[in-house]
Amino acid sequence: MPHAEPALIFDLGQDGRANRYVEPGRALETFLPADMVRKDLPLPDNSELDVVRHFTQLSQRTFGIDLGFYPLGSCTMKYNPRVNDAMAALPGFAQLHPYAPDALAQGALQVMYELERSLASLFGMAAFSLNPSAGAHAEFGALLIAKKYFKERGETKRDKVIVPDTAHGTNPASAAMCGFKVISLPSDARGRVSVEEIRKVLGDDTAVCMMTNPNTLGLFEDHIAEIAAAVHAAGGLMYYDGANGNAIMGNVRPGDMGFDLMHLNTHKTFTIPHGGGGAGHGPLGVAAHLVEYLPTPVVVAEPNPDADPALAPSDRLNFRLDFDRPKSIGPMRSFWSNFAHAVRALAYIYANGADGLARVSQLAVLNANYLRAKIAEFLDVPYPEICRHEFVASAQALKKQTGVRALDIAKALLDRGFMAPTVYFPLIVPECLMIEPTETESKETLDTFVEVMRAIVRTAHEDPQALFAAPVTTVVGRVDETRAARQPDLRWRPETH
Numbered sequence: 095m096p097h098a099e100p101a102l103i104f105d106l107g108q109d110g111r112a113n114r115y116v117e118p119g120r121a122l123e124t125f126l127p128a129d130m131v132r133k134d135l136p137l138p139d140n141s142e143l144d145v146v147r148h149f150t151q152l153s154q155r156t157f158g159i160d161l162g163f164y165p166l167g168s169c170t171m172k173y174n175p176r177v178n179d180a181m182a183a184l185p186g187f188a189q190l191h192p193y194a195p196d197a198l199a200q201g202a203l204q205v206m207y208e209l210e211r212s213l214a215s216l217f218g219m220a221a222f223s224l225n226p227s228a229g230a231h232a233e234f235g236a237l238l239i240a241k242k243y244f245k246e247r248g249e250t251k252r253d254k255v256i257v258p259d260t261a262h263g264t265n266p267a268s269a270a271m272c273g274f275k276v277i278s279l280p281s282d283a284r285g286r287v288s289v290e291e292i293r294k295v296l297g298d299d300t301a302v303c304m305m306t307n308p309n310t311l312g313l314f315e316d317h318i319a320e321i322a323a324a325v326h327a328a329g330g331l332m333y334y335d336g337a338n339g340n341a342i343m344g345n346v347r348p349g350d351m352g353f354d355l356m357h358l359n360t361h362k363t364f365t366i367p368h369g370g371g372g373a374g375h376g377p378l379g380v381a382a383h384l385v386e387y388l389p390t391p392v393v394v395a396e397p398n399p400d401a402d403p404a405l406a407p408s409d410r411l412n413f414r415l416d417f418d419r420p421k422s423i424g425p426m427r428s429f430w431s432n433f434a435h436a437v438r439a440l441a442y443i444y445a446n447g448a449d450g451l452a453r454v455s456q457l458a459v460l461n462a463n464y465l466r467a468k469i470a471e472f473l474d475v476p477y478p479e480i481c482r483h484e485f486v487a488s489a490q491a492l493k494k495q496t497g498v499r500a501l502d503i504a505k506a507l508l509d510r511g512f513m514a515p516t517v518y519f520p521l522i523v524p525e526c527l528m529i530e531p532t533e534t535e536s537k538e539t540l541d542t543f544v545e546v547m548r549a550i551v552r553t554a555h556e557d558p559q560a561l562f563a564a565p566v567t568t569v570v571g572r573v574d575e576t577r578a579a580r581q582p583d584l585r586w587r588p589e590t591h
């Protein structure tokens with residue numbers, strides 16, 4: 095059913111209808127500070143009921159994980175338990191001023207310390223910084239660390255960063271922003287980095303090799319130990335893009351695979367609401383030889399001599415922010431961290447426990463393989479082996495037979511109550527659909543998704559025209575994506591309406 099287009103609140107307004115819920119005869123303007131109200135943009139006169147309906151309708155013109163299945167590969171759109179938000183909203187956390195002295199912020203510092211320690215042990219790194227605000231931000235920070243590390247060793251010739259062709263676009267972008275030259279590494283027939291290929295590009299100019307494991311095809315790089323050894327033998331550092339942490343958490347550790355640097359996207363793996371560019375959180379992990387370079391400040395714990403000796407040693411600690419780190423690359427943002435996200439992530443870790451987190455990734459992998467096997471009944475799956483938390487399908491053959499592309503399938507899904515998968519990424523698979531179900535979806539939801547996908551593919555064969563206009567039930571129909579990117583028009587203007 096197409097939604098009725100809600101009328102704009104400005105059009106609904108009528109003089110005299112005004113704000114009776116405020117006070118008869120008095121306009122809303124009189125209750126607002128004068129300098130907040132633009133005289134040329136008068137507030138519309140509306141009844142309270144019209145205003146309530148308007149904003150409620152607006153709130154429903156969206157799609158999110160709370161509304162339906164969101165199989166957006168590489169983004170880990172899993173359900174975010176509300177208890178995490180409740181923890182972040184506790185007044186002691188939410189109302190704490192970032193400049194509160196350490197002595198008055200012991201609880202908050204303890205949260206940061208315990209999250210840092212938990213991530214270090216889960217991912218096998220010596221230490222993490224909670225400073226960066228997103229995965230890409232942490233990539234940039236890690237490359238600054240690498241740069242400084244090589245400079246101090248007098249190895250300034252190391253200016254190349256190796257990035258496999260399945261990598262997320264942020265990897266080469268971060269390397270280029272940091273002044274490195276990017277070497278793109280082709281994947282082999284199995285969709286992985288081959289030891290032979292990487293050996294060809296390694297040398298005394300290699301700085302960093304950035305890898306995602308499992309990679310964005312959802313495949314585990316099974317030669318990772320050999321690759322890490324080869325990069326280290328050439329004097330380079332290994333960087334782990336941990337956006338796919340949901341596939342490995344509690345089962346294998348990047349530190350044990352030979353990585354020196356890594357990031358996590360706690361907003362993906364550790365159930366923090368994200369999407370639409372909202373606040374992220376990208377802890378940056380390092381192996382022992384790079385700890386001194388981490389961004390400042392770092393939370394440190396010291397024995398508290400005044401504590402009750404009856405308490406366990408772990409409860410007799412004093413926490414403080416350490417800014418005195420001469421080799422640090424310095425702060426990467428204002429204040430210390432997206433702190434509310436640190437609270438959410440720690441709440442999630444403690445709610446699950448070590449075994450629970452391991453089970454999360456096992457179920458994410460199980461769900462992905464269930465979908466992969468089912469989808470392969472009617473769409474090509476170019477790498478048809480056991481995947482990790484996600485897999486890619488291709489609409490290339492379907493397009494040749496029917497003209498229906500991955501984009502049309504994605505748009506058709508929107509009409510049928512599902513968010514679309516990631517499309518056209520990774521770049522090496524033509525007409526790619528990258529599907530990540532996550533562990534939080536039930537078998538029933540996955541089965542419904544499969545049957546809807548099957549029906550879309552059947553429609554593609556029988557009546558392809560029916561898919562070219564999709565989506566037709568959403569508030570905004572098919573957009574001209576080229577024009578949207580080239581000539582973005584982001585502001586509603588009363589004069590053009």
Ligand SMILES: *Cc1c(COP(=O)(O)O)cnc(C)c1O
Nearest residue numbers: 168228229230262264337359374
């Ligand atoms: C999301 C993602 C990134 C970037 O992370 P942001 O937090 O969005 O900056 C990097 N690599 C991969 C594989 C990703 O999925």
